Amino acid sequence: MDCKCEAEADGAGAGWMGSSSNLQMGGYAVVGYLLYRFSQTLPALIRWPIRIFCSITGLSALWGWVGRLVRTITGIGRVIKWLTGMWRWIQGSSRHRDKVLHSSLLSVLSGRSVSTDLRLIVLGSADGGQTSVLDTNGTSTRPPTGSLKESTKRRIIVDDNGHVTVIDTPDLLGLWTSNEERAREALRSLQLASPGPHAFLLVIQVPGVNRTVHLEARRALQTTLDLFGEAASEYIIPVLTHTDHVDQTVEQLLDQNNGALRTVLSVCSQRAELVDVQPHCPPLEEQRAMGRKLMEHVMELKEQKGHFIHELQRRENQVREELLEDMSCALAKKLGPN
Incomplete structure (x- = not known):
């Protein structure tokens, strides 16, 4: 019984040590990744040692895969944006064509061209x-x-x-x-x-x-x-x-x-x-x-x-603008302060 308990204790200790080792490696990976990203903004004398470290730990390959994934997603987004713009253009052209056809149909039915009065x-x-x-x-x-x-x-x-x-x-x-x-x-x-x-x-x-x-x-x-x-x-x-x-x-x-x-x-x-x-x-x-x-x-x-514009029309427009200004001020006062 004592031997069995000691074996289980040794297994548990080994499992804990393995888990701790995995966490430690994960921490190293995160730190290495951050160092790699940070090294891109540093001078070459400092950047190269950090890159060598990232290459030894395998972080460079991981970052390359992530970079390709990001570029792929960005490309897909651009394609979707282009397709959306093309669809809007097609819809606008369709509406314009329908409008022209509608106007032409009205012109034919009425027997006269559409013009200003x-x-x-x-x-x-x-x-x-x-x-x-x-x-x-x-x-x-x-x-x-x-x-x-x-x-x-x-x-x-x-x-x-x-x-x-x-x-x-x-x-x-x-x-x-x-x-x-x-x-x-x-x-x-x-x-x-x-x-x-x-x-x-x-x-x-x-x-x-x-x-x-x-x-x-x-x-x-x-x-x-x-x-x-x-x-x-x-x-x-x-x-x-x-x-x-x-x-x-x-x-x-x-x-x-x-x-x-x-x-x-x-x-x-x-x-x-x-x-x-x-x-x-x-x-x-x-x-x-x-x-x-x-x-x-x-x-x-x-x-x-x-x-033709007569002086009567000019004065009417002036009086209309003055009346609009007076009525606007009166209405604004009636509405009260903002």
């Missing part, structure tokens, strides 16, 4: 074809009938140009309107066309036998400039209506009476357009061609100069 102010007398000058392509709201008392807004649909906001004005250029009414309705038309019209359509009746048409055109043009300012001359498009001969061109009409009308309209920066609005209307296709040509002219003017 236009804002126009029509000036002239009602008997000169002012209210019907833009009705060659059909309207979504009927034009006003009779004499207008104040400026009104309506919306028309023009092929290939989408919606156009038209501001019909009373006879601002006639002799039977007081200066107060002219001034009020001119400013009202600007408000309805806010933030500003893209063009002023100055409707001029050209009967062909009337030799005083250039005098009427000069008076209408000067009144327009008096009401809206000299800067409006760059946005005025003269529109000639009520021609006696359908075959006459704009150039032929302007050259009548030794070119008197051409001289008057030279003040405008824009070329004149021709629209036939007589009771014996030309064929529908010809009417639409006139309307498209006029709208193309307005679109060109918009692309070149944007929209």
